[in-house]
Amino acid sequence: MTVHFQSDYAAALPDLCLDWTSADCPDPRILKYNEALGGLLGMDRPEARLLSGHDLPPGTRPVAQAYAGHQFGGFSPRLGDGRALLLGEVRGTDGALRDVALKGSGATPFSRGADGRAALGPVLREYLMGEAMAALNIPTTRALAALTTGEDVWREEGALPGAILVRVAASHLRVGTFQYAAAQGDLEQVRRLADYAIARHYPDLAGDYAGFFAAVAGRQARLIAQWMLVGFVHGVMNTDNMTISGQTIDYGPCAFMEAYAPGTVFSSIDRQGRYAYGNQPLILGWNLARLAETLLPLIDADEGRAVERATRILEGVAGQYQDAWLEGMRSKLGLDGTDPGDRDLAEAFLVGIEGADWTLCFRRLSRAIDDPSALRVLLAGADRLDDWLPRWRARLARDAAQRMEAANPLYIPRNERVEEALAAAHEGDMGPFDALLAAVSAPFHERGGLEKYALPASEGFGTYRTFCGT
Structure with missing residues (x-):
């Protein structure tokens, strides 16, 4: 069937994006295609050229989205899609509208001197992590496909196989999108963005900006609680990596904690432990406060009243998180x-x-x-x-054992297995990746022959460090 990309975001918010096209790649090939997700989108397996951003259907309007963000606490007023491209939105067979976007499709005006490309390892990491999180019933962006480009990208370690990730999301609206709009000093632009976000994700709250903020806060509180319950460490909880929809996004230096320690950090650039496992609930509140700052003029024309209303919502976030966490712990403990x-x-x-x-x-x-x-x-x-x-x-509970096995996964993307799979993929062997993906795609069901996917890293694996790089 013919793929039809809508251009809702580009049409509604033209000041928050730039029309752009994917850089050419000599030999795009589909390495992995998510048949189940493609079926949900009503998309038969498209050609590799289309999935790399070329030979698009007539009327498609790809754009690079603009956003700002606090990165490790420091504000950058202009970030944006430096290596990403929103092809458009697709209405799925379930009636839901979803973004289809590329990562690694080449430089854009937001690239800040970078090449806009992606290496194969980070692309496959995001594919794997998104599918693992989906199988754990945690709201997440997901990969529709991973493609090789037929050319190398150059990084510190030398030449690496180039790749593109095709990502599907409820939307790519972020806290940082609101920060960018607010930084322009145009209140009506912030209002248009808020109205668009409400219509897309919270349609029952039209015109209720305080209610909108409270709804986003509630979804994010539940999301971070779910991360904590499975030992997931995002690694880079900047405001540009916090979605308005409440989905997990941008699996860069993320990993699942093995040995329990609240101070666990995997990211090579998080030298102060800002985004350590145990700090994630605190960063949740900090990031939501940044969103509140952008919405204050919409919440109430009187600044004092606006601050008071937003503060009340923020003060309730810790309780919402704790309630969601405790509910999950009751299930995990039976x-x-x-x-x-x-x-x-x-x-x-x-x-x-x-x-x-x-x-x-x-x-x-x-x-x-x-x-x-x-x-x-x-x-x-x-x-x-x-x-x-x-x-x-x-x-x-009377049926505690069954409840607990349904709440506690056995198979997660363990760090040593992830690195083995990515290393093999670099050598052209997708077998280890496919086997790991199959294991984590059914994380609660114990199966024979998968024992190594349930074991911690071997003693010789050493300290694990992850890197931004998609």
Whole structure:
């Protein structure tokens, strides 16, 4: 069937984007295509040329989106799509409108001297992480395809295979989009952006800008709680990487924590630990405060009243996050109903497993209902949870074991397996990547032959560092 890209964003917000085209690539080839996602979009497998931004259907209007952002706390008033391109929107078979965008499609006016290209490794990392998160039922952008371009890109480590990611999102509206519009000093532009975002994501809130801010805050609070529950570390929670839709976006230096430690950092550029695992709920509030600043004139013409209303919403974010986190912890611990002592019970468990494997501790906890040794072996034989176990058993649901296995994944993109898969892909062998993708695409269902995907990194793997690079 013919692909039809709408141009809703470009038509509604022409001052927040630039018409642009993908740079040519000599030999685009589809390396991975997401058949399930393509079916949801009503798209048969398109040609590689189209997916690389060429030979587009008549009427398609690709644009580079403008946005600003606080990066590690410092404000940059003009960032934008430096290596990305929004091809347009597609109405799916479920009636939902979704963005289809490219990453690695060449330089744009927002590239700030960079080449706008992407290497194969980061493209495959984003494909893998997005699918893993989707399988974990965490709101996320997803990859429709990964393509090789037929040319190399040059990075510090030398020549690397060039690639393009085709990303699908509820939209690419970010906190940074609002910061960019506000920085122009044009209140009507901010209003048009807010009206567009409301119509797209919160249609019941037309004209209610305080309600819109509260809705975004609620979705983001639930999202970060879900990250924390599975041990996910985003690595670069800048305001330009926080979506208005509440989806996870931009899988750059991200990774899943293995040994539980609140200070876990993977990103090579996060030298101060700003975006450490345990800091993510704090950054949630900080980023939302930046969004609030852009919306104040819309919330109320009286600045004092606007600040008061926005502050009340912000003050409720921590509680929303804690409620979502505790609800998730009850599921992970197999608790029956609710009890005032549940938070203390959950926090005491975390103290008991510090330094042990996060994913396996939760996954094997169901076995500890009858056999504490199943958990103790992960704690190097320590008895630090022996006093906790009787308290926990007294709170268990009747079908606790089944509930817990449905809430606690066994297979996540473990760091050593990810690096093995990416290294093999660079050598032209997609087998390890495909096997890992298959494992994490059904994370809760234990299967024979996949034991290595459930194990922590080997002792020789060393300290893990990730890098921005898509």
